[in-house]
Amino acid sequence: MYNRYIPPPKPAKTPSQPAAAASPASWSSSKPYARYIPGQTPTEPQPPAPAQPQRIVFNDDDFPAAKPSKNSPVINGEHAATSEGGKEAKSKKRRRDETDEVIQGDPAESSHEHQQAAEEQVPAAEAKPPTEDQERRPKREKKKKKKQPGSPGVGAVDDDDDAIHKRHRSVFEKVQRSLQIQASVANVDADDKEDGAAEEEAPEAGIEHGLEPLPQPEPVVTGESKATYETLPRWLALPIRVAADKTQPFTALGIAPESAKILESKGFKHAVAVQTEVLPQILSPPDRYGDVVVAAPTGSGKTLSYVLPIVNDISRDAVTRLRALIVLPTRDLVQQVQQAFETCTRAFTANGGRRVEIGIAVGNRMFKNEQSAIMDFEQKYDPQGYQRHAKKRDLIVDLDDWEAEDNPLDDLDVERERPQPLPYHVIAWKSKVDVLICTPGRLVEHINKTPGFTLDYVRWLVIDEADKLLAQDYQQWLGTVLDKLAVEKPGAREFMTTKNSGVRKIILSATMTRDLSLLNRLKLSWPRLVVVEGTKAGEQTLPALLREFAIKIREPSLKPLYLVDLLRNKHMAPVNQDYGVECSAGSETGESEMESESDSESDSGSSSSDSDSDSDAPSFSSSSRVDADEPSPTKRKPSRTTTAEAPKFATTALIFTKSNEAALRLSRLLALLAPDLAPLIGTLTSSTNTSRRARALRAFAQGRLRILVASDLVSRGIDLPNLDHVVNYDLPITETSYVHRVGRTARAGRPGCAWTLLEHAEARRFWRDFVGEGQGASTSIVRAGVVERFRLHEREEEFAEERVRQYEAALESLAREAAGGGEGKGRK
């Protein structure tokens, strides 16, 4: 900021004063700096004219090259930045400023001056500070002269000399102050370095150069206040909780006694926890309506909780129409749920209800065959409709001659393949099924391509394994289906047991998402969330009777040998009563040892495993068909391999690998390393064709296969009756995946064991993310017990050389087979 000084009125000058000052001698003064003197009036004696009479010019030597500065003020229309000559040049500019302009009071400028002045090294003796008035006066006078160019010069020159002196003093004073400040700053820095800690210096008295800190707003105080509102919708924040051990007779839940009796004969004596809450939510008229979301652990009986009420409802309808859509992520699950529906249908038929027709839609058979399995037609007399049809058909015939490649009416190909009506008749389509159980992709295909396929009458939509299906929206299936379900046809969606109409959605998973953006896509109406007690939002609860073990793999290159040893270990024993042996983990003495368990007596090679199974355990899985021509899994014989002696592998195990390829390879390697187990090993991958998979599952249920090597294809939903052991040969990627994998055992209130093989690099992740142990650990998995560390081998030297050689030979053999020449190619 520049303030102009307004001096008091100037006294009149005597004629003698200006003459001396204006003489040429005064120009050659020894003073280092001279001052611009305006042109003289013609009446006065003229001094020898300098080259540039308007201004004193300084030698370039005095001002080495300087960089332009944008802060430099404009002088005579020429920016100071254009002058060259380094810092001295700035001084020059500054001096010009001082003589040509009155510039005062700008602290920043003042600071700049200090620096310049310091560089000039002016003797301290001259540094007597003038008063402010003295300092300003010459400038003011100079201004005045500028305004009156013709005024006499001698007195003015004297005044100017004084002013110059004063001005110099002012500059020197500033230099002194500046030097003092620099010295004090340097001292502080030195002290700081010496002490190793910065100490607060008392503020330097004197000029602050306008560097006071800007006023700052008050710091925001971040308290630990809690939100006064719930971020989740009410139905999600306040679920309906049901105790895990709750049971109730089916009759108390609205199931007719005759049906309950049939269910009991199938092994379903009473409703288990999740069913006790979900059945009334769906069955009871008329106050209960709206959608139901179910989050309950693996193997807790979620399937029956929707199958029973849906069959109960539909069995009251007189006509077969597509009333229910059940969407599942895999074909194997579709077949398994089909079995559950068949079982329940029998129960309700016994009660006098209409037989509910069940259909499936998966990608493992010809689409045409599937179409004809779910849709039927009849000829209906309708002359007008026939006319319309004939017109359309003629159009198609004409188009047949049209050989354009991009025939815009190619869509009518579908029309061509339709059955043709009799004269004066039309084709009336009708559904052959009441319930369609399907994978999402195939469902969309039927919606788009199957003549007469309509969702107009659908009033139940079930999405099982919902978190998976929502996360991967195959062919935008959900949007397509919901759009179709939004179509209202009067009376089409009326429920038989209530006065309600519309579509009811049942959404289930053991690892239900709480992601609202995903749940919102379901367009739920009046939803209720049912959870089994103990499950909190975001938690994934493991079955209560599951025991988990972790095995350290010291030599990852020999991992398959560890697996063989685990399978042969005495702790790898039957844990379900079908085999007549209690859970044996940690129950035997021998070379293997449970690190955290004391041993107790039991014999994994118990002869009781030879006896026929006599369990009442119910099951409706595809692998346990109850067809007349096949033995019931609940009455199964343990195995053809079971003899009077102890079986080679008395228990059952499902081994998970990271990929299809890994599963196929491990399966073959196991057979090579343990030839005696080879006939008991099966493989389940998505690259195995569906009928083979179904055969393997059936063989497993019947005990002909006892070891299944699988990819994550079967990690969800698959119900393998009496599966004793799950082995994580490869560590799963997510907690959710772990929960589903190990949840293949310890189902429906039975015990089971899960074994995880851990290479060194995986151990940390496992204990931290899946178990919740160690620094920074956190897991969403909730377990009743602890994960036990299990040591397979006692000796330091785990595998004898001979075994390692055998292993290498097996690997070579595998490589030969992979190259196409091996014998074992194409096995199970």
Ligand SMILES: Nc1ncnc2c1ncn2[C@@H]1O[C@H](COP(=O)(O)OP(=O)(O)OP(=O)(O)O)[C@@H](O)[C@H]1O
């Ligand atoms: N009321 C019941 N009484 C006895 N057993 C039952 C009952 N309900 C279901 N089960 C049995 O429990 C087992 C697991 O049932 P289900 O497959 O429905 O579990 P789930 O909760 O769907 O598991 P996942 O989440 O793994 O799919 C099945 O073998 C089934 O036969």
